[in-house]
Amino acid sequence: MSYRPLCCLPAALVMHRLWVTFICSFFHLFTQSIFSLLQVQSNGSSSNHAPIVGDQLGVPSITMATGGTGHVGVSYNVTYMNSGMLGPTGFMQQNAHPSTSVMMQQPQNGGVSRSSPTEMPQGMQTMSEDSLEMRDYNSGVHHMHPHQMQMQHHMQPQQQYNMQYHNHQQMQQMQHYHQQQQQYQQQAQHHQMYPPQIQQQQPQQQGQMQQPQQSNQQQQSSTTLQHINESSNLSSAGSISDREPEQAGGTPQRPTAPVTTTTTEKKSVRKRRRLGPNDEQATPKQERKITEFMKVGEASGSNVARCLMTEYHQNQGSPKRQPQQNGSNNYEPQQHQQQHQQQQQQQQQNQMNQHDMHNSYWGMATPSLGVNNRGTPTPTQQQHYSSDSNSNSNQSPPGQAGNRMVRTIDGETQTDSSLSQRLQNSNQSADEIAKRDRIIEDYRRQIDDMNTKQNAERRKYEASKETIKRLLIEKNMIERTALRDKISADSPRIGCFKTTRIGDSFRDQWTDGWGFAEIEKKQEALATEKNDINAAATLLKKRKPAELERKVDRKRPQAVSIQIQNDSNGMQPSTSSNSNGDDAIFRRPEEPKEIPPQEYTELEEIYRLRKEHLRKEETDVAMEKERLDKERSLHMRELKRIANESASQFKEHQLLHKRYLMLNLLGKGGFSEVWKAFDIDENRYVACKIHHVNKDWKEEKKANYVKHAMREKDIHKSLDHCRIVKQYDLLTIDNHSFCTVLEYVPGNDLDFYLKQNKSISEKEARSIIMQVVSALVYLNEKSTPIIHYDLKPANILLESGHTFGAIKITDFGLSKIMEGENDDHDGGIELTSQFAGTYWYLPPETFIVPPPKITCKVDVWSIGVIFYQCIYGKKPFGHDLTQQKILECNTIINAREVIFPNKPQVNHTSLRIFHFSFVLQVSSLAQDFIRRCLQYRKEDRADVFELARHDLIRPKLPREAKGSVSGIPRSPSVNREDDNI
Numbered sequence: 017m018s019y020r021p022l023c024c025l026p027a028a029l030v031m032h033r034l035w036v037t038f039i040c041s042f043f044h045l046f047t048q049s050i051f052s053l054l055q056v057q058s059n060g061s062s063s064n065h066a067p068i069v070g071d072q073l074g075v076p077s078i079t080m081a082t083g084g085t086g087h088v089g090v091s092y093n094v095t096y097m098n099s100g101m102l103g104p105t106g107f108m109q110q111n112a113h114p115s116t117s118v119m120m121q122q123p124q125n126g127g128v129s130r131s132s133p134t135e136m137p138q139g140m141q142t143m144s145e146d147s148l149e150m151r152d153y154n155s156g157v158h159h160m161h162p163h164q165m166q167m168q169h170h171m172q173p174q175q176q177y178n179m180q181y182h183n184h185q186q187m188q189q190m191q192h193y194h195q196q197q198q199q200y201q202q203q204a205q206h207h208q209m210y211p212p213q214i215q216q217q218q219p220q221q222q223g224q225m226q227q228p229q230q231s232n233q234q235q236q237s238s239t240t241l242q243h244i245n246e247s248s249n250l251s252s253a254g255s256i257s258d259r260e261p262e263q264a265g266g267t268p269q270r271p272t273a274p275v276t277t278t279t280t281e282k283k284s285v286r287k288r289r290r291l292g293p294n295d296e297q298a299t300p301k302q303e304r305k306i307t308e309f310m311k312v313g314e315a316s317g318s319n320v321a322r323c324l325m326t327e328y329h330q331n332q333g334s335p336k337r338q339p340q341q342n343g344s345n346n347y348e349p350q351q352h353q354q355q356h357q358q359q360q361q362q363q364q365q366n367q368m369n370q371h372d373m374h375n376s377y378w379g380m381a382t383p384s385l386g387v388n389n390r391g392t393p394t395p396t397q398q399q400h401y402s403s404d405s406n407s408n409s410n411q412s413p414p415g416q417a418g419n420r421m422v423r424t425i426d427g428e429t430q431t432d433s434s435l436s437q438r439l440q441n442s443n444q445s446a447d448e449i450a451k452r453d454r455i456i457e458d459y460r461r462q463i464d465d466m467n468t469k470q471n472a473e474r475r476k477y478e479a480s481k482e483t484i485k486r487l488l489i490e491k492n493m494i495e496r497t498a499l500r501d502k503i504s505a506d507s508p509r510i511g512c513f514k515t516t517r518i519g520d521s522f523r524d525q526w527t528d529g530w531g532f533a534e535i536e537k538k539q540e541a542l543a544t545e546k547n548d549i550n551a552a553a554t555l556l557k558k559r560k561p562a563e564l565e566r567k568v569d570r571k572r573p574q575a576v577s578i579q580i581q582n583d584s585n586g587m588q589p590s591t592s593s594n595s596n597g598d599d600a601i602f603r604r605p606e607e608p609k610e611i612p613p614q615e616y617t618e619l620e621e622i623y624r625l626r627k628e629h630l631r632k633e634e635t636d637v638a639m640e641k642e643r644l645d646k647e648r649s650l651h652m653r654e655l656k657r658i659a660n661e662s663a664s665q666f667k668e669h670q671l672l673h674k675r676y677l678m679l680n681l682l683g684k685g686g687f688s689e690v691w692k693a694f695d696i697d698e699n700r701y702v703a704c705k706i707h708h709v710n711k712d713w714k715e716e717k718k719a720n721y722v723k724h725a726m727r728e729k730d731i732h733k734s735l736d737h738c739r740i741v742k743q744y745d746l747l748t749i750d751n752h753s754f755c756t757v758l759e760y761v762p763g764n765d766l767d768f769y770l771k772q773n774k775s776i777s778e779k780e781a782r783s784i785i786m787q788v789v790s791a792l793v794y795l796n797e798k799s800t801p802i803i804h805y806d807l808k809p810a811n812i813l814l815e816s817g818h819t820f821g822a823i824k825i826t827d828f829g830l831s832k833i834m835e836g837e838n839d840d841h842d843g844g845i846e847l848t849s850q851f852a853g854t855y856w857y858l859p860p861e862t863f864i865v866p867p868p869k870i871t872c873k874v875d876v877w878s879i880g881v882i883f884y885q886c887i888y889g890k891k892p893f894g895h896d897l898t899q900q901k902i903l904e905c906n907t908i909i910n911a912r913e914v915i916f917p918n919k920p921q922v923n924h925t926s927l928r929i930f931h932f933s934f935v936l937q938v939s940s941l942a943q944d945f946i947r948r949c950l951q952y953r954k955e956d957r958a959d960v961f962e963l964a965r966h967d968l969i970r971p972k973l974p975r976e977a978k979g980s981v982s983g984i985p986r987s988p989s990v991n992r993e994d995d996n997i
């Protein structure tokens with residue numbers, strides 16, 4: 017009987033141990049499932065921080081600790097582990113699930129515990145030894161008892177606990193788990209697994225943790241406890257081995273006894289709660305460290321950190337060392353020093369744990385069995401390690417076995433640190449976002465301001481355009497009105513077109529105005545007066561005195577005859593007036609009486625002066641008539657222009673393409689009308705040449721016209737020379753018309769000028785020809801030379817309106833490009849549009865059927881004709897013929913030689929009257945130039961470059977430079993005899 021209880025005692029202890037294991041496993045599973053659910057809920061709030069799942073949840077772990085006062089104390093310490101973490105790869109770590117671990121700690125003052133073995137159950141002691149053996153990190157062996165695997169010891173310092181859950185939300189959750197913790201403790205007590213003194217140990221230990229200045233024994237105990245707690249954290253981490261799931265799953269469940277809560281436990285729980293403020297005192301310290309850690313550790317390597325961490329745990333956190341340090345019962349000064357060192361190590365350990373939390377947060381490699389043999393770090397390295405590990409936590413591969421050792425605690429601190437970091441980051445990012453929003457707002461405001469200004473400027477621009485347009489229209493309307501008024505006022509004087517019936521048709525016939533009639537009257541009066549003077553002078557000579565006669569006897573009969581003539585004209589000498597009255601009654605034929613010599617001389621002088629005056633008056637009247645003729649040609653042209661303008665569809669100041677304001681018609685050609693317009697965008701006058709395709713034309717003719725117009729456009733737009741009108745734009749107006757926008761040349765064309773002035777001086781003509789040759793040289797210097805083919809006075813525009821200014825050539829409607837494969841620049845190109853153009857100015861080869869190839873010498877012929885016409889006032893071939901007649905009479909084909917008149921045809925009355933023939937002489941140089949141009953065979957004709965070298969127009973250089981001008985040798989054909997021209 018006496019042996020039986022004794023024999024049963026170990027068995028009972030073993031059974032208790034099994035029960036504890038079973039209950040802990042049950043709690044573990046129970047809380048795991050509960051907190052998994054909670055994690056799922058909390059993930060919603062932390063989902064932004066994937067891959068962490070449920071990291072903000074506190075997971076209870078029950079920790080049993082033996083007391084240090086000779087009692088074997090087992091405290092059920094429910095800690096809330098921020099586990100349930102996912103590594104960077106996103107899968108749940110093995111220690112990520114909440115774990116409830118019970119740690120059974122060997123008494124730190126081993127003497128007490130060993131001296132009182134009865135106070136400590138055998139099994140408990142054995143189990144503690146087992147667990148210590150299990151934490152042999154130095155050896156790298158990780159022996160875990162199957163039950164110990166279930167009793168994961170997460171001895172978490174209360175300071176860390178509170179530090180980790182300073183977050184308000186977490187504190188609420190924590191309170192919730194505190195309540196659960198109480199329930200777990202009650203259940204444990206109801207199962208009577210541990211004697212009451214074990215449970216009473218916990219408050220003492222907590223008190224020691226709070227007040228490290230207590231008695232040596234207590235200090236040693238609390239220090240040891242703390243070490244053990246932290247070691248147990250490592251242990252728990254280390255216990256999460258690959259085997260753990262099997263053990264957890266394989267632990268048989270046993271029915272649990274009802275749980276009752278003792279007063280001691282309640283006090284213990286209350287005390288732990290009261291520990292909060294004290295822990296919070298430590299919290300800022302830890303937070304600060306974490307922050308520093310986070311900041312510093314951003315630039316370090318993970319491998320070094322892993323190595324250092326491992327060594328740190330091996331040297332500082334190894335549970336095996338604790339018995340060596342604390343195993344003695346005697347507390348001596350040396351031991352005190354050791355204890356102080358131990359406290360420092362503990363602090364370092366705390367820091368490392370925080371660091372580990374962070375590492376495990378990111379699934380970083382933490383001390384593992386595989387890295388235990390690495391070199392021991394120096395304290396500096398340890399500190400460095402703390403910094404390094406954080407930075408590389410993100411880079412460490414997840415799922416390493418070593419990670420599991422400290423992950424649970426790491427997770428808590430990590431969560432807290434990550435939370436604070438996130439809060440910081442979110443605050444920073446919120447600040448940054450606000451800053452950026454302000455910047456964006458500023459930019460937006462600036463853009464709005466710019467847009468407003470731009471819109472205002474655009475409105476101003478549009479308004480100014482409208483104003484310009486309105487003013488231009490107003491001005492144009494005024495000009496139109498004034499012109500029409502002037503035309504109307506001038507028409508009676510100058511004349512007008514009157515529609516008269518001629519046979520069956522009505523035609524506009526010109527009728528001169530009264531200005532011409534008056535001039536006629538003046539001319540008649542002058543002629544009469546002239547006759548009278550002549551008669552009087554004749555009579556006067558008849559009455560020449562004898563004295564004067566005697567001197568010249570043989571002239572007497574002549575003087576008498578003059579007298580008789582004067583008498584017959586009714587012009588009598590004043591000296592005979594009285595006798596004439598006296599002899600009226602007694603009239604008889606008598607011989608003319610002589611007059612006194614004095615009187616005769618006076619009368620003779622008077623008659624001579626009167627004749628001179630009459631001649632001057634005749635000249636004035638002739639010049640007046642000349643002016644009136646010019647006025648009439650202008651008037652006629654204006655009348656035609658106004659009639660065409662009034663008939664045009666663009667008379668209402670249309671704005672083509674919202675840009676070109678049509679002002680007035682400049683002229684009308686065969687198939688085109690040219691309008692003066694204003695380019696509102698570019699603020700300049702332009703000439704809009706509008707090409708009309710006659711609707712009644714055959715399709716072939718339409719196509720041909722459009723082809724020519726397009727050719728003109730294509731050629732013209734490629735030209736850029738000061739003597740060539742520029743082409744700016746091409747617009748389509750409607751299906752039958754399009755418009756080329758040209759540079760506006762304000763003056764008249766040479767044709768109109770020659771019509772008014774008949775001819776111009778050689779100097780003026782040479783100036784014009786020089787400019788035309790310059791433009792032709794440009795056209796022929798191009799890689800694909802261009803033949804204008806329609807050079808004539810009408811296509812030479814005078815910028816100043818007269819012939820002593822600049823000119824520009826225009827109208828490239830018939831021009832040819834020498835670019836075809838069959839085109840030989842020397843031999844010429846095919847003439848595709850024969851008999852197009854103005855025949856007076858085209859060379860003989862263009863009339864030959866079939867036409868030979870043409871070259872730029874077509875334009876050279878035209879230059880010769882224009883020069884001749886300018887000087888002599890008429891065209892060299894077929895001047896008075898119509899185009900049709902020229903064709904019929906083969907006038908040009910027969911134009912083998914040019915004939916120069918003796919004198920140029922002068923329209924200037926004064927020059928003609930006073931016979932300033934020396935002014936009207938044409939130089940031989942000019943004649944030679946014309947001759948070189950009007951050679952019948954194109955092979956004999958000069959080309960453009962030779963013309964440019966001709967002495968007539970080549971630049972005059974100093975004497976030494978003569979003979980070679982810009983590589984152009986001096987023309988050998990002509991000696992420069994008249995440099996004064």
Ligand SMILES: Nc1ncnc2c1ncn2[C@@H]1O[C@H](COP(=O)(O)OP(=O)(O)OP(=O)(O)O)[C@@H](O)[C@H]1O
Pocket residue numbers: 682683684685686687688689690703741758759760761762764765810811813826827829
């Ligand atoms: N760029 C310009 N600037 C000023 N006036 C121009 C311009 N181009 C042509 N003109 C004038 O417009 C009128 C008509 O020009 P256009 O070229 O149509 O006449 P054209 O040569 O007689 O006709 P066609 O082209 O049928 O031979 C002419 O009086 C000419 O002086």
